[in-house]
Amino acid sequence: MRIFHIDPRSTRELAELPSQLPQEGFFWIGVTRREFEVGQARIQEALHRLAGSGLLDLHVSDLLNNQLPSHHDFTSQYDVLVFRRLATGQSETDLSRPGEPLSRPPPRRSGPPILHRIDTSPVGFGIFDSVLLTVHPASCTVLDTYATRLLASQRPDERSAGVRAPASPADLMLRIVNHMVDGYLDLRRELTRQLDHWQDELLDPHAPFRNWTALLDARLTLHQLDDICADQRDTLEDWIEAISAWPDADTDAGRRDRELLQVRSRDVLEHIERVVHHVRRLEHHAETAVQIHFAAQGNRTNDTMRTLTAVTAIFLPLNLIAAVFGMNFEFIPLLHEKAGFWWTLMGMGSVGVAMGLLFWRKRYLARSGR
Secondary structure: OEEEEEEOOEEEEOOOOOOOOOOOOOEEEEEEHHHHHHOHHHHHHHHHHHHOOOOOOHHHHHHHHHOOOEEEEEEOOOOEEEEEEEOOOOOOOOOOOOOOOOOOOOOOOOOOOOHHHOEEEEEEEEEEEOEEEEEEEOHHHHHHHHHHHHHHHOOHHHHOOOOOOOOOOOHHHHHHHHHHHHHHHHHHHHHHHHHHHHHHHHHOOOOOOOOOHHHHHHHHHHHHHHHHHHHHHHHHHHHHHHHOOOOOOOOHHHHHHHHHHHHHHHHHHHHHHHHHHHHHHHHHHHHHHHHHHHHHHHHHHHHHHHHHHHHHHHHHHHHHHHHHOOOOOOOOOOOOOOOHHHHHHHHHHHHHHHHHHHHHHOOOOOOOOO
């Protein structure tokens, strides 16, 4: 569990759950899912003290559910948002060591290592007026990574560069979500490189493609990622609609913070749209590569059959001539001539060469390129 007090001037990490609201700023409480399940009574009590309300039982179940898709819900006191991140999927049932990785590693998947990172786990957010509660999977790097970035932003050089501290729990939630979406965007180059490599292998006529299992896993994973991104997009759209329904602020600073929140929400939604567009493009490229592969295989088969047919057609008249002179008649032209065999052989050769040249001119015997 990590606890932070964030105000416009500083960010401090606390050792214990606070007992009262700060005069300025808000609190961020980040816990792992098993920590939240084991210590939910203590956390709920702290939320009652700080925000005047705890989480409903249904929302607690949502935050503890490791298979829940991205979604948004709200009450009059707080909002709940679940957002799936890139991670190695694993079951979280070992409550004897809350907050620690499982002793048994998750089963390995087939395919290249890049596909292993597309497994997802949900991160839950409880957004109050003065408290942000985040519930992370085991071994989640989002909490530590963004906490480090938040503490680093308080350095004088970062302040002079215009890096602002989050203005509210909702603002911090959007920044964390944007950080997770950037993880999807960073994955695009590696996925594109892997699929391009497979496309080259699929179209190589000299080396048969053998990674069918990995390719099928990639297509299924991309389809799963498309569904996850669609859920994320719907969740952000619901969140934007919820922001528009908030009561108007009384001060200019409050109205400016709300407008900034709406702008940041639309920016995160645009990032998700980019991920959706890229995933669908990769799906289309993978499907197209497979279709081109089978089309090329069919074309090579047609070339082979065309060549065999042309060769067979060349030998058909030769077989006919041989069959005629092999008949058991007593009187056959050239049968008793000394040069009959050579004349017949020359004729058969001439017919074969003529037909071969004809088929070569019609490109029936042309060498097919790659």
